[in-house]
Amino acid sequence: MTLEARRSGYDEATYARLATDTAAIIARYPEKRSALLPMLHLVQSQDGYVSRDGIAFCAEQLGITAAEVSAVATFYTQYKRHPNGTYTVGVCTNTLCAIMGGDEIFDELSEHLGVGHDETTDDGAITLERVECNAACDYAPVVMVNWEFFDNQTPAGATQLADRLRAGEDVAPTRGAASVCTFKQMSRVLAGFPDGRADEGVGAGGPTLAGLRLAREHDWTAPGGAAPEQADGPAADAGAAAAEGASAVGQEQSSAERKPTTPADATGATPDASKGKQP
Numbered sequence: 001m002t003l004e005a006r007r008s009g010y011d012e013a014t015y016a017r018l019a020t021d022t023a024a025i026i027a028r029y030p031e032k033r034s035a036l037l038p039m040l041h042l043v044q045s046q047d048g049y050v051s052r053d054g055i056a057f058c059a060e061q062l063g064i065t066a067a068e069v070s071a072v073a074t075f076y077t078q079y080k081r082h083p084n085g086t087y088t089v090g091v092c093t094n095t096l097c098a099i100m101g102g103d104e105i106f107d108e109l110s111e112h113l114g115v116g117h118d119e120t121t122d123d124g125a126i127t128l129e130r131v132e133c134n135a136a137c138d139y140a141p142v143v144m145v146n147w148e149f150f151d152n153q154t155p156a157g158a159t160q161l162a163d164r165l166r167a168g169e170d171v172a173p174t175r176g177a178a179s180v181c182t183f184k185q186m187s188r189v190l191a192g193f194p195d196g197r198a199d200e201g202v203g204a205g206g207p208t209l210a211g212l213r214l215a216r217e218h219d220w221t222a223p224g225g226a227a228p229e230q231a232d233g234p235a236a237d238a239g240a241a242a243a244e245g246a247s248a249v250g251q252e253q254s255s256a257e258r259k260p261t262t263p264a265d266a267t268g269a270t271p272d273a274s275k276g277k278q279p
Contacts, residue, residue: 009053010046018046022061025192033062036072038191040079045187049080077129078190085120085127086182087165090144091158092134101154102141106130108155109162125166127183138207139174146186148173151205175202 010018021042026035036058043054050073059066073079091097091106109128113121120127134142139151143158150161151174164171170179178200181189189195214220 009051009056014046015057018042018057019061021191021193026061028192033064036062036064036069037076040069040073041187041191044079044084045184045191048184049082049084080127083120083124084183086125087145087180088127088129088147088183089158089162089165090129090131090134090147092131092136092140092142092144094131094133096137097134097141100140105141105143105153105155105158109158112159113162121166123166126162138210139205145171145173145180146183148177148180149175151175173201175205177201 022039025038025042026032029035039058039061040050043057044050047054055066055069055073058069074081089109091102091109093102093106110116113126113128115121115128117128117130131144134144136142136149136151141153143150143153145165161171172179177197185195
């Protein structure tokens with residue numbers, strides 16, 4: 001066994017595999033230490049959490065201290081500092097989901113599973129979490145399993161979902177992949193190693209596309225009447241400059257100096273109510 005493998009705590013084969021993946025991650029960045037975030041997901045995909053061995057491995061690979069690695073690993077909630085369940089069940093209890101029943105869902109799951117926030121069931125199947133926001137307010141209340149969406153949930157539906165996960169059944173998210181993978185498998189995806197499932201299932205559902213549907217029905221266009229792809233003038237010039245690598249910030253006709261292009265720009269008046277009224 002190599003000295004590096006002994007220091008990391010991993011066996012030779014595991015160390016070699018992680019080192020190969022790490023080299024691929026580091027190659028994505030101009031600065032080596034910038035690879036730390038995906039590397040933490042990588043060691044989490046091996047151990048099921050960010051272990052002491054994982055921290056030592058990251059520090060050794062990046063040439064930084066274990067304290068620096070720990071500082072990052074304790075900052076972000078997706079990095080777990082104790083063994084995580086096969087499935088992380090996250091219940092959004094932020095404002096809208098809470099109003100729509102998120103708190104009741106969490107309380108029901110907590111009682112049903114016998115665990116609280118960031119605790120894992122005795123069988124190691126589920127870690128329950130309160131989540132601040134799942135970024136899916138149009139489907140509130142939302143539950144996520146290993147960051148796959150389960151929309152418009154109820155307490156009864158959420159407990160049934162948990163029971164199916166504990167029974168080892170395949171469950172299909174409302175949107176996204178066709179089935180839920182394990183926490184370790186998802187951690188590897190987050191490390192930047194795709195599992196080939198990005199195009200499975202539904203991407204954006206009806207509520208998400210409502211604004212686009214209304215825009216098409218009412219033929220709403222960019223300011224001044226030009227479609228976005230036909231726009232010209234300062235905005236187009238800035239876009240061209242950005243495409244060529246030049247900074248458009250603060251240049252003439254930046255957003256702070258843009259001339260009014262619609263009556264609302266000049267007066268602050270709202271658009272014609274008859275045109276903005278939803279059907």
